[in-house]
Amino acid sequence: MGTAHQPAIEQILFKRLSPERLAPYLHVEGNLHDAIHLYRWNIDLSGAVYEALHVFEVLLRNALDEKLCLWNASQPDPNHGRLHLADWLLDPSALLIRIVGRDIPEARRRALKSTTRRPEGQRDPHHADILAAMSLGTWRFILPSRSDAGKQRLWDEALNEAFPYLKRTPRQLEHAVEGIYRLRNRVAHLEPLINSNVQAQLVNMRTVIGAIDPDLLSWFASTERIGSTLQERPSSARN
Numbered sequence: 001m002g003t004a005h006q007p008a009i010e011q012i013l014f015k016r017l018s019p020e021r022l023a024p025y026l027h028v029e030g031n032l033h034d035a036i037h038l039y040r041w042n043i044d045l046s047g048a049v050y051e052a053l054h055v056f057e058v059l060l061r062n063a064l065d066e067k068l069c070l071w072n073a074s075q076p077d078p079n080h081g082r083l084h085l086a087d088w089l090l091d092p093s094a095l096l097i098r099i100v101g102r103d104i105p106e107a108r109r110r111a112l113k114s115t116t117r118r119p120e121g122q123r124d125p126h127h128a129d130i131l132a133a134m135s136l137g138t139w140r141f142i143l144p145s146r147s148d149a150g151k152q153r154l155w156d157e158a159l160n161e162a163f164p165y166l167k168r169t170p171r172q173l174e175h176a177v178e179g180i181y182r183l184r185n186r187v188a189h190l191e192p193l194i195n196s197n198v199q200a201q202l203v204n205m206r207t208v209i210g211a212i213d214p215d216l217l218s219w220f221a222s223t224e225r226i227g228s229t230l231q232e233r234p235s236s237a238r239n
Contacts, residue, residue, distance in 0.1 A: 010036055024192045037234050042194055044232070046187050048225035049198060053184050055220055056205045057136050060177070063162040063212045064139055065131055071158035072096065089130045095150050100138055107133040140181045143174040166211040173211065176204035202226045 010032050014022060017039070025035035025042070072088035075095070085091040089104055110133035111125035125133075144155040155170055166173060183201045186193060202224070210217040 024194060028194060034234065038194065041229075041232065041234055042192055045193050045198065045226070045229050046190070048229040049183065049187050049193065049201075052202070052205060052220075052224045052226050053136075053180070053187070055223070056180065056209065057139070057184075059209055059212060059216060059220075060136075060139050061131060061134060064142065064159060067158045067162045068096070071154070087127050089127055095154060099148075099150060099154070100142055103134060103138045103141075104130070107131075107135075107138075136181050136184055140174070140177045143177060144170045145174070146171070163208075163211040165214060168207065168211075173208065176207050179204050180208070198226060199230060 013036055014032055022032075022035055022039060025038045026032065029035040029038055068088045069086040072084050072091070072093050073086040075084045075093035076082075077084045077091075077093070084093050088096055089107070092101065092104065107130050108125055111129035114133070115123050115125050115129055142151065142154070143159070145151045160166075160170070163173065168176075179201050183193075183196060183198065186196060205224075206217060206221065209220050
């Protein structure tokens with residue numbers, strides 16, 4: 001598009017994107033041209049964050065799931081006079097029902113919708129289907145808490161083993177996942193990231209992944225685009 005048309009498209013964008021959506025960018029830049037440039041960069045950053053979150057969440061949930069399966073299989077089921085199954089999503093122990101019991105039925109409903117749409121026809125969701133339908137909020141909530149002895153027990157008996165290279169305290173780990181979770185919500189709701197400390201959450205992602213496996217961290221660091229995208233922030237908008 002030629003420069004002669006640029007002011008026209010900027011006015012169209014101001015109307016169609018809405019003054020309210022562009023307001024944070026105008027506040028930083030002071031003029032519409034640079035605000036739209038910053039808005040476009042924010043989209044690039046959101047994409048880079050979402051890509052990193054995709055990897056982060058899968059690695060975190062699989063590490064926790066492995067230990068939860070082992071732990072759940074060691075828990076007695078007083079109602080049936082046996083131990084629970086390793087599949088904690090289909091046969092959760094009493095403690096897991098208390099901590100994340102409400103999340104499991106909702107994940108199962110989402111998984112059922114997904115399996116219904118499969119070309120081979122409907123089937124009951126498997127463990128992997130339900131696990132994939134769990135939210136990042138579940139993994140944030142299951143980590144230890146000062147006010148919840150049950151979560152602390154679960155950490156002591158199982159979940160700490162998911163992070164064999166952890167160099168921080170469990171509370172610091174939980175706070176790192178909390179920060180990432182909040183960033184994930186901003187991205188999911190298309191909110192501006194220009195005043196968010198995205199760099200700090202990238203550090204948190206690296207910390208958590210490195211606590212699971214340093215080799216995974218090396219791979220993650222070689223693929224994530226957050227760092228390079230942060231460096232591409234329009235010069236007029238740099239702090």
